[in-house]
Amino acid sequence: MNVMNFGPLLKKARIGAGLSQEELAPQMFLPRSTISKLENDKMEIKASDLIRWFQETQVPEVAVALLCGVDVIAVSQLITSLLGGFINFL
Template sequence: MDFGQVLRKARVGAGLSQEEMAPQMFMPRSTISKLENDKMELKAADLIRWFQVTQVPEAAVALICGVDVVAVSQLITTLLGGFIQFIL
């Protein structure tokens, strides 16, 4: 997965549009688009802010540690779904 996809997934998961995300990141909407399309690199300080704004700091830790964030999220969702069905 490309880094931009992880950023987009975090933003969309937080229910934010690029227009809503831009002022919280102190950057124009066009920069948000470039970051999400891997046309521009994100500074470390901005990466931290991105995951604070989207309220998924664990994604930043996973990226730093080299963990596939999407695969882990899907696994957790599957496990929780199965657990809930087992209980009911």
């Protein structure tokens, strides 16, 4: 079974929402140290926490995409590279 590392995705969602680990922790009902461990893939995230994370960071569509089997990290990397190339083109 393929285990997905959610850390980079979690961190990207948090930063995109303009939240520090300290600000997100109480919203998640977790200690800041747990937020750090989750973002660094030092701890597995529970499904309920994963859904809440994307709700609190205002990206619930990411949770839906994951549930539908979309490789969100690959898609976001592709979009980032496409946008970077487009901006360089301009």
